Structures are given as structure tokens and as C-alpha cells.
Amino acid sequence: MSCMDAALYRIANSYDHWLQRRYVKSKLAADPAYAATAALVMDRPMPLLDIGCGIGLLGQYLHTHGAVTRYLGVDSDLRKIEAGNRALHLSGLGNALHLAHADGTARQPIRGHVALLDVLHYLPQEGQRALLDNAVAHLAPGGLLVIRNVLRERSLRYAMTRISEFFLRTSGWMRIGAQHYPSEEELRAPLEAAGLAVSVRSLHGKTPFDCYLLVAERAPR
Numbered sequence: 340m341s342c343m344d345a346a347l348y349r350i351a352n353s354y355d356h357w358l359q360r361r362y363v364k365s366k367l368a369a370d371p372a373y374a375a376t377a378a379l380v381m382d383r384p385m386p387l388l389d390i391g392c393g394i395g396l397l398g399q400y401l402h403t404h405g406a407v408t409r410y411l412g413v414d415s416d417l418r419k420i421e422a423g424n425r426a427l428h429l430s431g432l433g434n435a436l437h438l439a440h441a442d443g444t445a446r447q448p449i450r451g452h453v454a455l456l457d458v459l460h461y462l463p464q465e466g467q468r469a470l471l472d473n474a475v476a477h478l479a480p481g482g483l484l485v486i487r488n489v490l491r492e493r494s495l496r497y498a499m500t501r502i503s504e505f506f507l508r509t510s511g512w513m514r515i516g517a518q519h520y521p522s523e524e525e526l527r528a529p530l531e532a533a534g535l536a537v538s539v540r541s542l543h544g545k546t547p548f549d550c551y552l553l554v555a556e557r558a559p560r
């Protein structure tokens with residue numbers, strides 16, 4: 340096992356429920372969003388705000404890879420923030436990474452990069468717009484807004500994703516089910532109107548699900 344694999348296993352083992360540990364292991368091993376975010380921000384050291392951070396996995400991943408100077412994760416689900424904070428405490432990272440219970444539209448005392456991974460479709464259309472506006476407000480010059488989301492389209496992957504969202508909701512892992520699947524244009528238009536340069540690419544990885552990475556960059560000063 341490589342040093343990095345061992346570090347990722349340590350992250351998984353810091354979570355206190357066996358189901359969560361299994362979930363964390365499979366996310367870290369197979370989900371390409373964390374690696375993609377680390378690659379994007381690695382050479383642009385700045386603080387990172389993670390909106391809808393869940394149990395704080397992205398922060399732990401970025402810290403393990405030395406890709407973040409300061410990390411604040413916020414989530415509206417108190418259970419997840421508490422589970423994430425217990426894990427940070429166990430792994431001794433409680434001073435380096437911070438998780439807070441807050442809505443994604445609340446202003447935070449941090450400017451830099453912003454991540455919004457698998458969050459937007461849990462909000463209605465107007466809520467998505469408010470979250471996007473708040474994310475843009477936290478970008479520093481040269482900062483990146485990294486969005487990973489399902490995009491509405493006609494494809495088998497899109498259908499598979501909708502089925503998996505149904506099971507996430509009925510299992511109780513997500514308290515609120517998917518509300519609105521945005522199209523690429525719905526996300527791109529307000530970001531470009533805010534002066535950001537936007538690029539989109541697929542991020543299906545080894546999964547059968549619909550998944551895209553949208554990166555919006557604020558020009559350096």
C-alpha cells in the first residue's frame with residue numbers, strides 16, 4: 340500500500356460508523372471529483388470554502404495532498420457537520436480544517452477558491468441561483484469555483500443518476516431529495532455574466548452516473 344493510500348485509509352478510519360467508513364473508502368477510491376479539485380487548486384495556494392461539505396471529506400483529501408492553505412466547510416445538515424468534526428478531532432486535524440453548520444447562502448469570513456460538489460440539485464432553481472451568487476462572492480482574484488453536478492440531459496447516465504438519487508433519499512442519507520437538475524446553460528449564464536471564464540467537462544470516471552465538472556475562474560488582478 341502506498342503512503343497516499345495509507346493516508347486515505349486513515350481518513351476513512353477516523354469516521355465513527357462502519358457504514359460511513361465504507362462510504363468514505365469508496366468515495367476516496369472511485370470518485371474523481373476530489374482528485375480533480377486537488378489538481379486544479381494545487382498550484383494556486385489560497386483558502387478554500389466548501390459549500391455543502393457533507394462530512395468534510397474534500398477538506399481531508401486536499402489537506403492530505405498538501406493542496407490547501409486554509410479550509411472551511413459549511414453544510415446545512417448538523418448531523419454531517421458533527422460527524423465530520425468528530426473525524427477531524429480523531430485525526431488531529433481540528434486546528435487545520437474547519438467545519439461549520441450553516442446554510443450555503445450565508446457569508447463566510449474567507450476568500451479564495453470555492454467548491455460546490457454535488458449540492459446544487461438538492462435546491463430548487465431559485466435556491467441554486469442564490470447559492471451560486473454566494474459562491475461567486477467568496478472568490479478571490481485568480482480563485483476558482485469548482486462545481487461538480489449532474490446536468491440535465493437526455494442520456495442513460497442521467498436516468499441512472501435519477502434512480503440513485505431516489506435511493507439516497509429513501510435511505511435517509513439525504514434528508515431532502517433532488518429538487519431541480521440544472522442544465523449546463525443555467526449554470527454557465529450567471530457565472531459568465533459575473534465576468535468569470537467558464538469551462539465544462541464530463542467527470543463520469545468509472546461510475547455509470549451523469550457527472551460534470553464546471554470550473555469558473557475569476558481573473559487575477
Ligand SMILES: C[S@@+](CC[C@H](N)C(=O)[O-])C[C@H]1O[C@@H](n2cnc3c(N)ncnc32)[C@H](O)[C@@H]1O
Pocket residue numbers: 390391392393394396397413414415416419441442443444455456457458461462
Ligand atoms: C451529496 S452531498 C455532497 C457532500 C460533499 N460536497 C461531497 O462531495 O462529499 C450534498 C450536501 O449538500 C448539503 N446541502 C444541501 N443544501 C444545502 C444548503 N442550502 N446549504 C448548505 N448545504 C446544503 C447537504 O446537507 C449534503 O451534505
